[in-house]
Amino acid sequence: xxxxxxxxxxxxxxxxxxxxxxxxxxxxxxxxxxxxxxxxxxxxxxxxxxxxxxxxxxxxxxxxxxxxxxxxxxxxxxxxxxxxxxxxxxxxxxxxxxxxxxxxxxxxxxxxxxxxxxxxxxxxxxxxxxxxxxxxxxxxxxxxxxxxxxxxxxxxxxxxxxxxxxxxxxxxxxxxxxxxxxxxxxxxxxxxxxxxxxxxxxxxxxxxxxxxxxxxxxxxxxxxxxxxxxxxxxxxxxxxxxxxxxxxxxxxxxxxxxxxxxxxxxxxxxxxxxxxxxxxxxxxxxxxxxxxxxxxxxxxxxxxxxxxxxxxxxxxxxxxxxxxxxxxxxxxxxxxxxxxxxxxxxxxxxxxxxxxxxxxxxxxxxxxxxxxxxxxxxxxxxxxxxxxxxxxxxxxxxxxx
Amino acid sequence: xxxxxxxxxxxxxxxxxxxxxxxxxxxxxxxxxxxxxxxxxxxxxxxxxxxxxxxxxxxxxxxxxxxxxxxxxxxxxxxxxxxxxxxxxxxxxxxxxxxxxxxxxxxxxxxxxxxxxxxxxxxxxxxxxxxxxxxxxxxxxxxxxxxxxxxxxxxxxxxxxxxxxxxxxxxxxxxxxxxxxxxxxxxxxx
Numbered sequence: 001x002x003x004x005x006x007x008x009x010x011x012x013x014x015x016x017x018x019x020x021x022x023x024x025x026x027x028x029x030x031x032x033x034x035x036x037x038x039x040x041x042x043x044x045x046x047x048x049x050x051x052x053x054x055x056x057x058x059x060x061x062x063x064x065x066x067x068x069x070x071x072x073x074x075x076x077x078x079x080x081x082x083x084x085x086x087x088x089x090x091x092x093x094x095x096x097x098x099x100x101x102x103x104x105x106x107x108x109x110x111x112x113x114x115x116x117x118x119x120x121x122x123x124x125x126x127x128x129x130x131x132x133x134x135x136x137x138x139x140x141x142x143x144x145x146x147x148x149x150x151x152x153x154x155x156x157x158x159x160x161x162x163x164x165x166x167x168x169x170x171x172x173x174x175x176x177x178x179x180x181x182x183x184x185x186x187x188x189x190x191x192x193x194x195x196x197x198x199x200x201x202x203x204x205x206x207x208x209x210x211x212x213x214x215x216x217x218x219x220x221x222x223x224x225x226x227x228x229x230x231x232x233x234x235x236x237x238x239x240x241x242x243x244x245x246x247x248x249x250x251x252x253x254x255x256x257x258x259x260x261x262x263x264x265x266x267x268x269x270x271x272x273x274x275x276x277x278x279x280x281x282x283x284x285x286x287x288x289x290x291x292x293x294x295x296x297x298x299x300x301x302x303x304x305x306x307x308x309x310x311x312x313x314x315x316x317x318x319x320x321x322x323x324x325x326x327x328x329x330x331x332x333x334x335x336x337x338x339x340x341x342x343x344x345x346x347x348x349x350x351x352x353x354x355x356x357x358x359x360x361x362x363x364x365x366x367x368x369x370x371x372x373x374x375x376x377x378x379x380x381x382x383x384x385x386x387x388x389x390x391x392x393x394x395x396x397x398x399x400x401x
Numbered sequence: 402x403x404x405x406x407x408x409x410x411x412x413x414x415x416x417x418x419x420x421x422x423x424x425x426x427x428x429x430x431x432x433x434x435x436x437x438x439x440x441x442x443x444x445x446x447x448x449x450x451x452x453x454x455x456x457x458x459x460x461x462x463x464x465x466x467x468x469x470x471x472x473x474x475x476x477x478x479x480x481x482x483x484x485x486x487x488x489x490x491x492x493x494x495x496x497x498x499x500x501x502x503x504x505x506x507x508x509x510x511x512x513x514x515x516x517x518x519x520x521x522x523x524x525x526x527x528x529x530x531x532x533x534x535x536x537x538x539x540x541x542x543x544x545x546x547x548x549x550x551x552x553x554x555x556x557x558x559x560x561x562x563x564x565x566x567x568x569x570x571x572x573x574x575x576x577x578x579x580x581x582x583x584x585x586x587x588x589x590x591x
Contacts, residue, residue, distance in 0.1 A: 235493050237577055238576055241579060241581070242486060253585045256579050259575070259579050261471065261475050263478070263575070264468040264469070265418070266418040266465065266466040267466075268418070268477070268481055271417055271418065
C-alpha cells in the first residue's frame with residue numbers, strides 16, 4: 001500500500017480532488033456513492049481515483065466508493081461536524097498524560113524531560129478542546145434526535161444512549177480534574193512552567209464550562225424523555241381504548257362511564273343560544289335604535305306591488321228605475337158588496353167584476369180567502385153547489401153576525 | 402369585586418364550551434389567556450363565574466368552563482367521548498406527535514392516505530360521525546368539528562395550514578384518565 005511521503009503531497013492530492021472529496025463528504029450519510037458519479041467529477045480520469053484508492057483516501061466497495069474512516073473522522077473533527085461522540089479519545093489522552101508524567105519523573109536528562117513536558121502540555125490542551133467539542137456535539141445530537149427521529153422507540157433509545165454518553169463525559173471531566181488537582185499534585189507543583197500553569201487554568205475553565213453545559217443537557221434530556229413518555233403514553237392508551245371500543249367492551253371493562261360522568265365540562269353541552277329579547281325602552285328612546293328600525297323597515301319593504309282586484313263598472317241598466325204595476329184585490333170591498341147582496345158567495349165571486357181579469361182558479365182562491373177571513377160574517381149552510389169539477393158550500397151573508 | 406373588563410368576552414367564548422389556549426395565533430385570544438392567567442384575576446373570575454353556575458378550570462396552558470353538577474345525559478357524553486377517541490386515534494395514526502403545537506394541512510393527510518391503508522381505513526371509520534362519503538369531505542368535517550371546539554385553529558388561510566392548540570391536551574388527558582384494569586390490558590394484543 002502506498003502512503004503519502006510528505007504533507008505537501010497529501011495536501012496537494014487533497015486539493016487536486018477537492019471537488020470529489022467535498023461531494024463525497026456531503027453525501028457521507030448515504031453510503032452508496034456510485035463509482036460512475038465519482039468518475040464524472042474527475043474528468044473521467046480513472047487513474048485519479050485509483051491514486052486515491054492506492055493511498056487509502058477512498059475505499060471501494062463493489063461498485064460504490066466511500067471515504068476512508070480515517071479521513072472522514074479527520075474532516076468531521078476539523079469541520080466540527082462529527083456526529084459520533086468519541087469518549088475513548090479523551091480517555092486515551094488522559095492515559096497519555098499520566099504515562100508522560102511517569103516518564104518525566106524517571107528521566108534525568110533535562111532536554112528529554114522538557115520534551116515530555118511538551119507532550120503533557122499539548123495533551124492537556126487537547127483534552128480541553130476535545131471535551132468542549134464533545135459537549136457541543138452532544139447537545140446538537142440530542143436536539144437533532146428529538147426533532148427529526150420519526151420512530152418513537154428509536155428516539156427514546158437514542159436519547160437514552162446519548163444520556164449515557166453525557167454521564168461518561170462527566171466522569172471523564174471528574175477524572176481530569178482529579179488528575180490535575182490531586183493525583184499528580186507533585187508534578188504540577190514541581191514542574192514550574194509558566195505555560196503549563198496557563199494551560200491548566202485554561203483547561204479548568206473549559207471543564208467548568210463543560211460541566212455547566214452538561215447540567216443543562218441533562219435537564220433537556222429529562223424534559224425530552226418526559227415528553228416522549230407522555231406522547232407514547234397517550235398513543236399506547238389510545239390504541240388500547242380503540243381496541244376495546246372495537247370489541248364493544250369499552251364501557252363494561254373500563255371506568256370510562258365513571259370518568260365521563262364526573263366530567264362536567266361545558267364542552268359536552270350543545271351550543272347555547274341566548275334568545276334575549278330587545279329592551280322596549282331602548283327601542284323607544286334610543287336614536288340609534290330608531291335609525292336601525294327605519295333601516296330594517298326600508299329593507300323589509302316588499303318590492304312586489306299587490307294588485308287590488310277591481311270590479312267592473314256597474315251597467316246603467318242596473319241603475320234605471322223600473323215600474324211594475326200589480327193590481328191588488330181588495331177583499332174588504334168585495335166582502336162589503338157581498339154582504340149588501342143576497343146571493344151565495346160562490347156565485348158572487350164568479351160574477352163579481354174585479355179590477356183585473358181573473359181566471360176561474362183565481363176566483364176559487366179568492367172564495368177560499370174570503371171564507372177564511374170573514375167566516376164570522378157569513379152563514380155557512382150544509383148545501384153544496386157543483387160547478388165544473390169542484391163542489392162548494394153555499395154561503396150567504398150572516399143576517400145576525 | 403372588580404372583575405377584569407374582558408370578562409364578558411371571556412364568558413362569551415368559554416360558555417360556548419370553547420377553550421382559551423396560550424398558543425393561539427390570534428393575538429386577542431392570547432391576550433385573554435394572559436388576563437385569566439394572572440393569579441389575582443383568576444381568583445376573581447373563578448368566584449364571579451361560580452355565582453352563575455360555571456366553574457372556571459385551568460388546564461396545562463388552557464382554560465375552560467365546567468359545571469358544578471351534571472347537565473348533560475351520560476349517554477350523550479359517552480357518544481361524544483367515543484367520537485373523540487376515533488378522531489384522535491386517526492390523527493395520531495397520521496402522526497404520532499400530533500399534539501399541542503403541531504402544524505399540518507388537510508392535503509398532507511390526504512396525500513398520506515393514498516399510501517397508508519391503515520390511515521385510510523380509519524378515515525373510513527369516521528364516516529359514521531360525519532354522514533359524508535368522500536375522503537376530503539369526511540376530513541373537512543372532522544377538522545371543522547375540532548376547529549369549532551377550539552382544539553385546532555386555521556393558522557394560514559392561504560396555505561390552509563392548521564395549528565393544534567394547547568387545549569388538545571385536554572383530550573389527551575381525558576384518554577389518560579380512563580383506567581384499564583391490568584387483567585384486561587394483558588389481553589389486548591400488542
